[in-house]
Amino acid sequence: MPQGSNSRSPDSCLDCPHRARSSWRGLDDTALAAIDRVRRTRTYEPGQAVFAQGTDGPGVCCVRSGTLAERRLDSDGNTVLLALHYPSDLVGYRALLTGGEHQTSAEALGRATVCVIEAAAVAETMTHHPEVAMELLRRSSAEVDRAQDQLFRAATLSNRDRLILLLLDLLRRHGRAGADGAQAIELPLSRRDLASMIGVRHETLSRLMGRLEADGLASFSGRHVTIADPRALAAAAPQPSND
Amino acid sequence: MPQGSNSRSPDSCLDCPHRARSSWRGLDDTALAAIDRVRRTRTYEPGQAVFAQGTDGPGVCCVRSGTLAERRLDSDGNTVLLALHYPSDLVGYRALLTGGEHQTSAEALGRATVCVIEAAAVAETMTHHPEVAMELLRRSSAEVDRAQDQLFRAATLSNRDRLILLLLDLLRRHGRAGADGAQAIELPLSRRDLASMIGVRHETLSRLMGRLEADGLASFSGRHVTIADPRALAAAAPQPSND
C-alpha cells in the first residue's frame, strides 16, 4: 500500500495546483493529508449532476477543473441559475453547517473534475484548524455580498442593464482577448439559463440580445459572443454602487 | 472602578437575555467578558443610521432590542431593503472579514438598542474560540440560503406572489394573533421599503395591496395589516421549493 510522499496519487490535495488558493490554504501537509485521505476525485460529463437539491450531499465539493452551475428548482419545473463556480471554489458546504439538505443543486457545465470530501472529515478538520473555518467564513461572507448585489440589481435595474452586467461578469471569467481590443466569450450556458440569471423568459433574452447587437455593443452567434469594444459596454452599464 | 461580578453594568453581555441565542453562545464567562469589555451599547432613534454603506464600520453590531434594516443604495438614489435583523442577530460582520467597507448600510426601524463590539476584539476572540467562527459561519450560510431564496423568487414569481410571500415572512416575525384565527401585523416599514423588497415601484405595490384586499386575503390600513385567514393566504402562495 503506497503511502510515502514519493508515491502520491497524481491528484493528491498535497500537490493540488489550487492548494494556495483553496479553502485549505491554511493547512500544513499533515492536516491536508487527513483531507486527502477521504478525498474522492470524480470527473463529470457536461450536464451531469454533482449533487441534487433536497438531498444530503455526498460531502463538500472542491472544484478542480471546469465550471459548476449552482441551480435552484421548484416543483413547477422552474429553474434559476444562481451562481457559477470555478476551480478552487468550494461548493455544497452549507448543507454541512445547517445540517440539512442541499438548498440548491450543482451540475457540471462543461466537462469538470471535482474532489468530494466527506462531510465528517471537514467538520473534524475545522474543529482542529480554525483557519479553515475562518477561510470558509470569508468565502461565505463574500457569497452573501454577491447575492445581495444580485438582489439589488434585480430590484432596481432594467432587463437590458442586467444583461449588460451579466455579460461583463462573464467576461471576467470566460473572456478571451481577440483582435484589437475586442473580447470573445464562449458561453458555458444555454439561453434558458442565461435568461433565468436575469429573471426573464428566454424569448425576451433573445430580443434583448438583438437590441444589444443593433446598438453595436455585442454580437451573438450561438454560444459565441464577441464584444468589439468592452469599454463601450462597461460605459453602457449603470455605475457600480459607489456612494 | 466597579469590576466585581456583583457590580456589573446593567446591560453586560454576561447577563444579556439573548446570550444563549447569540453569536457568543459558545463562550464561557471569562471569554465573554473580553467582548463585554469593549462593548458599547447605544440606543438608536427610528430611522437613525447604525452604520453606512461605504464606510469602515464601527465594529460588529449585536441587536439587543428593536428591528434593524439592512439596505443597499446606489448613486442614483435607489435604495433596496435587503434584510431585516432582530434581537440576537449579528450585523455588519462581513466588512470585518472581507477587510473592506460595508457593502450595505444599517438603520434602526423602530427605536432600537444595539451593542457595538470593536472589530479587533471580535477577531481576537475568533482566533482563540473557534466555536465563535463556527457559529458565524453557520449564520453566514443561513444568510446565503435566504438570499438565494429571494433571488429565486425575484426571478420566477409574479409581483403578486412575491408580495404574498413577503407578508407571510413578516407574519412570522411581526404577526400577533387577533380575533378568531386572524393575524395582525404592525408593519415596521414604509410602503417604499416594502415595494423595494419585492422589486416594484411603490405605486404598483399600492395596487397589488388593493387587489389582495379585493380578494379578501388581507386588509391594509396605514401600517396596520390584518389577515383574516392566514391559511388562505398561505394557500394562495406558490409552494415552497419542495422537490
Place this chain on the structure above:
DNA sequence: CGCCAGGTTGATTTCGCTCAAGCAATGTGG
C-alpha cells in the same frame, strides 16, 4: 429522412412603469 431540442421571430395581450393629480397626516411660522 424525419425527429427533436434549442433558438429565433412574430402577433397579441397583459402588466407594470411613468407622469401627474389628489389626499390625509404632520409640522412650522406667522
Place this chain on the structure above:
DNA sequence: CCACATTGCTTGAGCGAAATCAACCTGGCG
C-alpha cells in the same frame, strides 16, 4: 389657531415593455 409646506400614500391615464402563445428555423442524431 390657522395658512402653508412637506411627506407618504393612493388613484388615474397613457404608454412601453415583457409575458404568452404560436409558428418557424436550425443543427444534431437515430
